[in-house]
Amino acid sequence: MFTVGVIGGGQLARMMHPAATALGITLKVFAESEGSSAHAGATMVGDYTDFDQLAEFANSVDVITFDHEHVPVALLARLESQGVSVQPPSSALIHAQNKLVMRRRLAELGLPQPIWSEVKSAEELDEFVAKVGGEAIVKTPIGGYDGKGVRVVGSATDVQDWLDSLPAYGGSLLAEQKVKFVRELAQLSATNTAGEFRSWPVVQTVQAGGVCSEVLAPAPSPVDAVAAVEIARGVAQGLGVTGVLAVEMFETESGELLVNELAMRPHNSGHFSIEASTTSQFEQHLRAVLGLPLGDTELLAAAAVMINLLGVDGENDFVSHYPKAMQAFPEAKFHSYEKAPRAGRKMGHITLLGSDHELLKANGQAARELLYRGDA
Amino acid sequence: MFTVGVIGGGQLARMMHPAATALGITLKVFAESEGSSAHAGATMVGDYTDFDQLAEFANSVDVITFDHEHVPVALLARLESQGVSVQPPSSALIHAQNKLVMRRRLAELGLPQPIWSEVKSAEELDEFVAKVGGEAIVKTPIGGYDGKGVRVVGSATDVQDWLDSLPAYGGSLLAEQKVKFVRELAQLSATNTAGEFRSWPVVQTVQAGGVCSEVLAPAPSPVDAVAAVEIARGVAQGLGVTGVLAVEMFETESGELLVNELAMRPHNSGHFSIEASTTSQFEQHLRAVLGLPLGDTELLAAAAVMINLLGVDGENDFVSHYPKAMQAFPEAKFHSYEKAPRAGRKMGHITLLGSDHELLKANGQAARELLYRGDA
Numbered sequence: 043m044f045t046v047g048v049i050g051g052g053q054l055a056r057m058m059h060p061a062a063t064a065l066g067i068t069l070k071v072f073a074e075s076e077g078s079s080a081h082a083g084a085t086m087v088g089d090y091t092d093f094d095q096l097a098e099f100a101n102s103v104d105v106i107t108f109d110h111e112h113v114p115v116a117l118l119a120r121l122e123s124q125g126v127s128v129q130p131p132s133s134a135l136i137h138a139q140n141k142l143v144m145r146r147r148l149a150e151l152g153l154p155q156p157i158w159s160e161v162k163s164a165e166e167l168d169e170f171v172a173k174v175g176g177e178a179i180v181k182t183p184i185g186g187y188d189g190k191g192v193r194v195v196g197s198a199t200d201v202q203d204w205l206d207s208l209p210a211y212g213g214s215l216l217a218e219q220k221v222k223f224v225r226e227l228a229q230l231s232a233t234n235t236a237g238e239f240r241s242w243p244v245v246q247t248v249q250a251g252g253v254c255s256e257v258l259a260p261a262p263s264p265v266d267a268v269a270a271v272e273i274a275r276g277v278a279q280g281l282g283v284t285g286v287l288a289v290e291m292f293e294t295e296s297g298e299l300l301v302n303e304l305a306m307r308p309h310n311s312g313h314f315s316i317e318a319s320t321t322s323q324f325e326q327h328l329r330a331v332l333g334l335p336l337g338d339t340e341l342l343a344a345a346a347v348m349i350n351l352l353g354v355d356g357e358n359d360f361v362s363h364y365p366k367a368m369q370a371f372p373e374a375k376f377h378s379y380e381k382a383p384r385a386g387r388k389m390g391h392i393t394l395l396g397s398d399h400e401l402l403k404a405n406g407q408a409a410r411e412l413l414y415r416g417d418a
Numbered sequence: 419m420f421t422v423g424v425i426g427g428g429q430l431a432r433m434m435h436p437a438a439t440a441l442g443i444t445l446k447v448f449a450e451s452e453g454s455s456a457h458a459g460a461t462m463v464g465d466y467t468d469f470d471q472l473a474e475f476a477n478s479v480d481v482i483t484f485d486h487e488h489v490p491v492a493l494l495a496r497l498e499s500q501g502v503s504v505q506p507p508s509s510a511l512i513h514a515q516n517k518l519v520m521r522r523r524l525a526e527l528g529l530p531q532p533i534w535s536e537v538k539s540a541e542e543l544d545e546f547v548a549k550v551g552g553e554a555i556v557k558t559p560i561g562g563y564d565g566k567g568v569r570v571v572g573s574a575t576d577v578q579d580w581l582d583s584l585p586a587y588g589g590s591l592l593a594e595q596k597v598k599f600v601r602e603l604a605q606l607s608a609t610n611t612a613g614e615f616r617s618w619p620v621v622q623t624v625q626a627g628g629v630c631s632e633v634l635a636p637a638p639s640p641v642d643a644v645a646a647v648e649i650a651r652g653v654a655q656g657l658g659v660t661g662v663l664a665v666e667m668f669e670t671e672s673g674e675l676l677v678n679e680l681a682m683r684p685h686n687s688g689h690f691s692i693e694a695s696t697t698s699q700f701e702q703h704l705r706a707v708l709g710l711p712l713g714d715t716e717l718l719a720a721a722a723v724m725i726n727l728l729g730v731d732g733e734n735d736f737v738s739h740y741p742k743a744m745q746a747f748p749e750a751k752f753h754s755y756e757k758a759p760r761a762g763r764k765m766g767h768i769t770l771l772g773s774d775h776e777l778l779k780a781n782g783q784a785a786r787e788l789l790y791r792g793d794a
Contacts, residue, residue, distance in 0.1 A: 043737040060436030064692075066737050066754025066766065316440075320749055320771070335744040342718045342771070361419040361442050368711040373696055378442025390442065395696070395718070 044332050045070060047099055049090050050109025051078025053379035053388065054308045054324075057316070061325035067332070071109075072099045079379045080109070093117050100126040107285055107331045108307050111138045112185075129235060129284040129331035130306045137281050138306045141216045142183040148301055151280040153273055155301045156292070157219035164198035164205055167217055171197060174219040180204070181216045192252065194220060221300055223292035227261050228311035229274040232286045232326040235333040239278060240326070242319060242339045244270040247290065247311050253386060256406070257348040258399045259314040259341065269299050277304060286327040288312060310350065310388070315339075317375050317393050318346035343395035347402035349410050351378075353387035360389065360413035367412040374409045420708050421446060423475055425466050426485025427454030429755035429764065430684045430700075433692070437701035443708070447485075448475045455755045456485070469493050476502040483661055483707045484683050487514045488561075505611060505660040505707035506682045513657050514682045517592045518559040524677055527656040529649055531677045532668070533595035540574035540581055543593055547573060550595040556580070557592045568628065570596060597676055599668035603637050604687035605650040608662045608702040611709040615654060616702070618695060618715045620646040623666065623687050629762060632782070633724040634775045635690040635717065645675050653680060662703040664688060686726070686764070691715075693751050693769050694722035719771035723778035725786050727754075729763035736765065736789040743788040750785045 044067045048055040051073025059080065062069040072095075073084040085102075088095040090113050100106050105127040106118075118132035130138075137144040145158045157174055161167040171178045180201045182191040195201055204215060226249060231241035243260035244267050260267075274289045281304075288309030290302040312323035321329075321337030329336055351360060361378050368376070371394075378390040392409050394402040420443045424431040427449025435456065438445040448471075449460040461478075464471040466489050476482050481503040482494075494508035506514075513520040521534045533550055537543040547554045556577045558567040571577055580591060602625060607617040619636035620643050636643075650665045657680075664685030666678040688699035697705075697713030705712055727736060737754050744752070747770075754766040768785050770778040 043735060044740075056439065059439050063432065063435050064751070064753050065740075066735075066756045320751075329744070334740055335748065337744070338749045359419060359442075364420075364441075364710055368705070368713070372711065373714045375440070375696075377440050380442045 044068065044334075045103045045105075046328055046331060047072060047103030047106045048080070048109050049096070049099075049106060049113055050074070051080040051084050051087075052109045053079045053381070055080035055109040056379060057308065057313075057377075058324045058328060060316075061322060061328055065325070065328065067328055069328075070099070070103055072096075079381050081380075091117070093120060096121060097124070097126075105129050105331050107327065108135075111135065111306065115139060127235075127331075131282060131284065134282045134284070135306055138304050140183050140212070141181050141303075142212075142214065144304060145216060145218075147281060148277070151276055153276050153280070153301055154299060156221045159217045160214045161217045162208065162214045164202070167195070167198040167201070167205070167215070170217045171195065177220045179218040179220050181218065182211045183214065183216050184212060190252075221292045221302075222294065223300075224295055225261075225293050226302070227265065227270060227291045227293050227299065228257070228309070229270040229289045229291065230286065230309065230312040230315070230323060231271070231274040231278060231289075232323070232330045232336055233278045233284055234330040234336055235284050238336050239275055240336040240339050241271045241274055242312065242315055242323070243267065243341060245311055245314065251386065253350070253352065253388070254310045255350050255352070256403065257311050257314055258403070259318060259346040259348070262399060264297070265293070266297055266299060273299060273301060277301070285330045286312065286323050310391075313377070313391050314346045314348040314393055316377075318342055318395055344397040345399050345402060346393060346395050347399060347406050349392045349394075349403075349406035350388060351390040351392065351410060351413060353381070353383040353385055353389045354414065355383070355385040357383050357414070359383060363413045363415070367409050370412055371405060371409040374406065376409075376413075420444065420710075421479045421481075422704055422707060423448060423479030423482050424456070424485050425472070425475075425482060425489055426450070427456040427460050427463075428485045429455045429757070431456035431485040432755060433684065433689075433753075434700045434704060436692075437698060437704055441701070441704065443704055445704075446475070446479055448472075455757050457756075467493070469496060472497060473500070473502075481505050481707050483703065484511075487511065487682065491515060503611075503707075507658060507660065510658045510660070511682055514680050516559050516588070517557055517679075518588075518590065520680055521592060521594075523657060524653070527652055529652050529656070529677055530675060532597045535593045536590045537593045538584065538590045540578070543571070543574040543577070543581070543591070546593045547571065553596045555594040555596050557594065558587045559590065559592050560588060566628075597668045597670065597678075599676075600671055601637075601669050602678070603641065603646060603667045603669050603675065604633070604685070605646040605665045605667065606662065606685065606688040606691070606699060607647070607650040607654060607665075608699070608706045608712055609654045609660055610706040610712055611660050614712050615651055616712040616715050617647045617650055618688065618691055618699070619643065619717060621687055621690065627762065629726070629728065629764070630686045631726050631728070632779065633687050633690055634779070635694060635722040635724070638775060640673070641669070642673055642675060649675060649677060653677070661706045662688065662699050686767075689753070689767050690722045690724040690769055692753075694718055694771055720773040721775050721778060722769060722771050723775060723782050725768045725770075725779075725782035726764055727766040727768065727786060727789060729757070729759040729761055729765045730790065731759070731761040733759050733790070735759060739789045739791070743785050746788055747781060747785040750782065752785075752789075 246261040248256040622637040624632040
């Protein structure tokens with residue numbers, strides 16, 4: 043009846059499976075390789091930069107959507123011109139692929155963001171650094187994620203290698219003010235192909251080494267939840283996003299929210315929704331890209347905490363330590379993505395529901411320790 | 419790391435998939451045919467009455483468990499003698515396959531049940547009918563489910579066909595008192611291979627035409643919840659059950675509970691637990707048969723209602739009517755088993771969480787109507 047094709051075989055595609063199974067939606071995955079995290083549904087293994095392979099895959103599904111943002115938009119636009127439903131459309135996805143395009147568009151829309159500049163030379167970058175107080179963030183416009191392609195710089199010499207290879211990054215870099223934030227927030231929302239918009243409660247994200255380590259849902263008060271939703275709505279409508287949209291934001295000392303990053307797909311900051319929300323981000327994404335009405339998004343508990351399980355080089359899969367961790371924390375929801383361990387790699391996560399973020403966080407961290415070490 | 423083999427490719431095996439995916443447990447399904455409800459995991463299609471096929475399947479998994487109760491216990495005992503972990507073991511499963519064996523064992527254990535008798539002739543049956551007030555329930559000891567193999571009789575002539583074919587039913591029939599119950603309850607529990615026992619809140623089940631139509635969780639008060647759990651514990655321990663056990667019970671006017679039927683696998687009366695419980699019956703079953711510690715079972719809402727979607731001959735799959743039903747009931751959780759429609763067949767279900775059973779039931783029934791008719 044309904045068939046969704048996901049390009050990319052990572053954990054986000056994997057976690058769409060349970061939602062698809064429940065609803066009786068057929069999920070097909072176009073994976074990069076055999077044995078991907080989403081292997082149960084890897085119905086095609088191929089190269090997503092090859093138009094013919096993409097077109098063949100598109101012919102077997104009702105709609106194309108994504109596990110990652112790396113499919114060249116030109117190829118997607120070509121699919122669209124042949125009548126393929128691509129959600130989010132290439133015209134929206136370009137903003138998630140290219141951070142300069144995103145910054146320009148958010149500026150046009152008047153949405154709050156850090157001071158930024160496109161820089162094409164060491165001189166332009168040093169000028170920007172001086173203007174924003176001697177320290178700035180420099181990002182490669184394309185290809186960065188989880189702290190990759192992002193550097194804190196005091197001068198242009200700190201990114202001399204990037205400046206020497208500018209053509210590889212599209213001819214310029216993105217320089218941003220280093221925002222003095224008190225914490226980071228993420229606003230998850232979904233927009234279906236008919237324009238229906240729904241948002242989850244804004245959450246607080248905790249990063250370690252550029253990678254998300256914990257998420258607190260909802261973000262502990264005080265927080266300007268109305269502003270967070272209005273920013274997400276502004277982005278979704280202004281950029282023409284369909285499906286799940288995650289807007290990562292800085293919260294400043296005055297409580298102001300500034301857009302940091304965008305993701306147009308289910309996102310790490312929304313994994314809490316699998317157990318904690320009436321409708322998970324994975325179910326909502328499927329409904330949204332198929333044009334089905336969206337589901338309710340309220341929390342089923344006063345508080346939820348999600349703890350990421352990051353890989354450690356040379357360690358075995360933490361699944362072998364389930365007995366100890368499950369014994370100690372019968373309330374914890376354990377998730378494994380069945381990926382080979384590698385330092386810093388997202389291997390799985392734990393979610394806990396309750397009423398007190400601090401208690402949930404402490405329990406989640408203790409459960410994580412048991413998974414890593416296998417003892418108490 | 420952990421591999422579970424499920425014999426049977428129906429909706430119960432299907433609904434184990436999301437739980438297995440989350441935990442990173444490998445699920446293999448031994449299905450009767452291609453295109454089964456659990457097709458995503460049908461790693462082997464074959465005949466579960468063929469020992470060699472069963473043994474081959476068993477060699478590829480850590481533990482064998484079930485989607486149904488139809489595998490001959492002699493074959494399972496033979497697998498066990500070769501060192502295969504079968505959960506529940508054949509010594510327990512025989513009680514779910516043969517209702518006379520079950521009645522005898524419950525009597526030995528002193529567990530409360532209707533007055534019953536094994537009958538081998540029309541005379542014995544008529545004598546029993548007279549003794550219990552002129553009306554009785556007659557069941558074929560093996561092979562009955564969802565109202566099949568069960569008849570209300572006023573005399574032996576009402577089951578003359580069964581009496582004429584006694585050898586096909588093992589040589590005798592089970593006659594039971596027709597209990598004057600005020601409602602039916604079901605107590606879901608799980609026991610892992612190490613003996614850990616956990617129970618969900620007792621629920622009320624509503625039957626129509628011998629098939630479950632609705633489940634209210636928890637069973638509206640007053641209910642002797644302690645007695646319900648103690649009966650379930652007595653059955654699980656007395657019969658040596660592992661995995662999920664559903665005990666269907668009659669509640670009499672005085673509040674007494676009498677055991678009606680047993681199922682040693684995830685059960686229709688426990689589908690509410692997918693969204694309404696910290697640990698669903700499907701996750702718990704996997705943990706239990708693998709010998710992993712069990713998860714918490716408390717409800718995430720004050721009330722939950724599960725409504726079955728039964729097939730109607732000649733109708734299309736209700737999934738085509740999702741748009742109307744999802745629009746009207748964004749809080750409803752829709753489940754399709756992707757089975758071909760047939761009158762009375764379990765095709766899917768709807769679960770709603772909230773605080774008022776009557777409201778949830780009314781909304782669930784209205785959502786079901788929209789799914790069947792596609793209009794308001």
